[in-house]
Amino acid sequence: MDWWKQQLSACVESVAVAVPQVQASLTQLGHNMGEWVGGLGAGGGAAGGGAAVGREYEVGGRRLRVIRQLGEGGYSFVYLVKLVQGDGLAAASLGTDTLYALKRVLCGSQEQLAEAQHEVAVMRRLRHPCLLPLLDAAVQQQATPDGGSRRVVLMLFPVYGQGNLFDFVQQQRQLWRHQLQAAQPAARTALVARQLCDVLHLFLQVCAALHSMHSMDPPLAHRDIKPQNVLIRRSQSAASASGSAGAVQLLEQQQQQGVPAEWSGAGGNGPEFSEPAVVAVEAGGQAGRQQRLAAWQRQYEAVLMDFGSTRTALVQVRNRAEAMAVQEDAERQCTAPYRAPELWDVPSCCTLDERVDVWSLGCLLYFMVCGQSPFERSAGEAGGSLMLAVANGRLTWPDEAAPSCPASIQQLVASCLDTDISTRPRVAEVVARAERVLASLAS
Numbered sequence: 001m002d003w004w005k006q007q008l009s010a011c012v013e014s015v016a017v018a019v020p021q022v023q024a025s026l027t028q029l030g031h032n033m034g035e036w037v038g039g040l041g042a043g044g045g046a047a048g049g050g051a052a053v054g055r056e057y058e059v060g061g062r063r064l065r066v067i068r069q070l071g072e073g074g075y076s077f078v079y080l081v082k083l084v085q086g087d088g089l090a091a092a093s094l095g096t097d098t099l100y101a102l103k104r105v106l107c108g109s110q111e112q113l114a115e116a117q118h119e120v121a122v123m124r125r126l127r128h129p130c131l132l133p134l135l136d137a138a139v140q141q142q143a144t145p146d147g148g149s150r151r152v153v154l155m156l157f158p159v160y161g162q163g164n165l166f167d168f169v170q171q172q173r174q175l176w177r178h179q180l181q182a183a184q185p186a187a188r189t190a191l192v193a194r195q196l197c198d199v200l201h202l203f204l205q206v207c208a209a210l211h212s213m214h215s216m217d218p219p220l221a222h223r224d225i226k227p228q229n230v231l232i233r234r235s236q237s238a239a240s241a242s243g244s245a246g247a248v249q250l251l252e253q254q255q256q257q258g259v260p261a262e263w264s265g266a267g268g269n270g271p272e273f274s275e276p277a278v279v280a281v282e283a284g285g286q287a288g289r290q291q292r293l294a295a296w297q298r299q300y301e302a303v304l305m306d307f308g309s310t311r312t313a314l315v316q317v318r319n320r321a322e323a324m325a326v327q328e329d330a331e332r333q334c335t336a337p338y339r340a341p342e343l344w345d346v347p348s349c350c351t352l353d354e355r356v357d358v359w360s361l362g363c364l365l366y367f368m369v370c371g372q373s374p375f376e377r378s379a380g381e382a383g384g385s386l387m388l389a390v391a392n393g394r395l396t397w398p399d400e401a402a403p404s405c406p407a408s409i410q411q412l413v414a415s416c417l418d419t420d421i422s423t424r425p426r427v428a429e430v431v432a433r434a435e436r437v438l439a440s441l442a443s
Contacts, residue, residue, distance in 0.1 A: 052066045052069055052077070052079060053066055053067065053068060053069075054066060056084070057081070057102060057104070057154055058138070059102070059136045059137070059138045059154050059156050060136040060137075060138060060156075062083055062136070062156075063083070063084050064081040064082065064083055064084065064100065064102055064156070065081060065082050065084045066079045066080070066081050066102070067079070067080045067081060067082055067099070068080050070101060075105060075106040075107070075108070075112060076103055076104065076105045076106070077103075077104045077106075078101055078102065078103045078104070079101070079102045079104065080099060080100075080101060080102075080159065081099070081100050081101070081102045081156075082098070082099055082100075083098055083100070099159050100135065100156055100157060100158060100159060101156075101157045101158070101159045102154060102155070102156055102157075103154070103155040103156075103157065104152060104153075104154055105152065105153040105154075105155070106142075106150060106152055107150055107151040107152065107153060108150050113139075113151050113153070115308060116153040116308075117139075117153070118308070118310075119155075119307050119308040119310075120134065120137045120153065120155060122220070122307040122310045123137075123155075123307055124137075125216070126212070126213070126307070128208070128209055128212040129208075129301075129303075130205045130206065130208045130209035130212075130301075130302060130303055130304060131209050131212065131213075131303065131304055131305075132157060132158075132231065132303050132304065132305035132306075133157070133158065134155060134156070134157065135156040135157060135158065136155075136156040137153065137154060137155045137156065138153075138154045139151055139152070139153055139154075140152045140154065157305075160231040160232065160233040160303060161233055161234070162231075162232040162233050162234060162300065163231070163232060164227060164228050164229070164230060164231055164232065165202070165227040165228070165230035165231075165232055165302065165364075165368070166226075166227035166228050166367075168232045168300075169227060169367065169368055169371060170371065172198075173371050176195050179191060179195075180192070192404045193441045193442075196369070196405070196406070196409065196441055197438060197441050197442055198299075198300075199365075199368045199369060200434055200437060200438045200441070201300075201438075202230075202232075202300065202302045202368070203361075203364070203365050203368060203434060204431060204434055204435070204438070205301065205302040205303075206225070206230055206302055206304055206361065206364065207361065207427055207430055207431045207434065208431075209302075209303070209304040210222060210225070210304070210354075210357050210361070210427050211427045211428060211431065213310070213354075214313060214354040214357070214426070214427055218312050218313070218314065219312070219313040219314065219353070219354050220310050220311070220312065220313055220354075221310065221311055221312070221313035221353070221354045221356055221357050222304065222307070222309065222310055222357050222360075223309040223310060223311055223330070223333055223334050223356060223357070224306060224308075224309035224333060224334050224335055224338070224360075225304075225338060225357055225360035225361060225363075225364055226335045226337075226338045226360065226363075226364065227364065227367055227368075228335075229304065229305050229306040230302050230303070230304055230305070230364075231302070231303045231304075231305055232300050232301070232302060232303075233300065233301050233303070234299065234300060234301070235299055235300060235301055308333070309333035309334060311329075313352075313353050313354035313356075314351070314352070314353050314354075315351070315352040315353075316351055317346060317347065317348065317349060317350045317351070317352065318349060319348055319349070320348045322348075323346040323347060323348045323350075324346070326343070326346045326352070327343065327344075327345070327346040330343035330344075330346075336386055336387075337363065337373040337375055337376045337386065338359075338360040338363045338364070338373060339359075339360070339390070340355075340356040340359035340360065340421070341359070341390050341391050341393065341419050342356065342421050343356060344387050344390055344391065345387075345391070352421070353421070354426070354427070355421050355424045355425075355426060356421070357427070358416050358424050358425060358426065358427060358430060359416060359417060359418075359421075359424065361416050361427070361430060362374075362412075362413050362414075362415070362416025362417040363375070363416075363417070365409070365412065365413050365416070366395075366413050366417075369405055369409065369413075370397065370398055374395055374396075374413075374417070375389040375390045377396070377398070378392075378394060378395075378396060391419070393417060393418075393419040395413065395414055395417055397410065406437075406440075406441070408436075408437045408440060409437055412430070412433050412434060412437055415430075415433065416430060
């Protein structure tokens with residue numbers, strides 16, 4: 001039965017690669033989450049969002065008015081909202097004219113409610129400059145047209161004006177091409193080096209976010225690292241620093257008060273998160289390196305988001321039933337082009353850990369350099385299955401990217417894309433290698 005399932009999955013992947021319209025639709029599904037918090041910079045909301053304009057929601061004693069819809073996906077909608085009334089804490093620390101992103105999740109079943117609560121519980125634990133902060137959350141009861149009711153989970157976030165990394169990289173690549181065409185031949189090598197330094201600055205920030213999750217007790221794996229789940233904003237100026245500090249102050253005050261019982265994670269699909277956890281800002285697991293983060297945050301800052309897929313990193317698989325459960329969960333939660341090979345076909349006896357995220361990091365860095373994920377490209381070239389391309393692990397570089405991409409970056413990507421999880425590096429090792437590459441390019 002498992003063999004037939006694998007063959008069917010391979011056929012589906014082949015169709016997705018062979019038919020551009022299908023592939024575009026599948027890619028768009030992956031955009032949904034990245035659009036909602038980063039949608040402010042897009043200049044408009046999703047279609048059909050006009051009905052929500054002007055509606056008000058209350059979260060933690062603060063009344064929020066919808067300005068426009070930023071996006072939607074599945075059973076969730078995300079709105080750009082403005083604080084119109086709040087308690088003293090909100091008014092003092094956030095101000096009354098600040099814009100936020102409000103995610104509204106419709107929970108028609110207990111399973112959907114548990115998944116939303118799991119996401120909130122994870123975010124209550126996270127505290128790092130490169131992880132999207134949850135400013136507040138609430139559960140409400142909503143009447144349905146058939147006379148029944150359902151639960152609605154509301155989550156309040158900051159808004160990031162530059163959108164997500166997927167759109168940002170596409171825009172930057174166009175800008176870089178124009179710069180290279182306009183530059184004198186003698187200056188092009190230095191210009192490419194500066195562009196790759198910019199890529200590594202953002203990449204290292206994502207690594208820092210992941211390291212904070214992998215260093216928790218127990219370690220957490222994000223399980224869905226992809227460009228659409230990395231938000232971009234300009235580095236904060238002195239004028240905006242006070243507003244950001246207020247948001248951080250509110251977050252710390254909330255977490256010092258403890259996590260509400262309803263967000264403990266009990267009954268959810270993941271680990272229980274009953275206590276907040278403070279994670280130091282460390283790049284590669286070494287104390288005293290907090291200052292290095294500021295050097296990475298040059299013109300732009302990267303923030304990792306979407307923690308609905310987050311799971312306890314260490315997973316012991318002891319039989320086929322457990323393997324199939326892990327695999328089915330990964331198929332629901334992990335975006336295919338960035339999914340580690342051990343999650344495509346989970347062995348009946350194995351150990352999974354946080355290095356599933358390192359595979360995704362390798363795919364992410366490849367995307368930042370080439371503008372596409374490595375195995376989508378491989379599958380497209382061969383006209384074959386994405387699953388088989390991932391299992392094979394054969395890495396090729398586009399002709400236009402290979403000459404300008406130094407061997408050190410290609411080797412860094414290749415190390416992350418080791419198909420054997422036991423020999424794949426951990427995030428701390430990836431950071432150390434990336435810093436050496438950055439130093440060589442900057443010299």
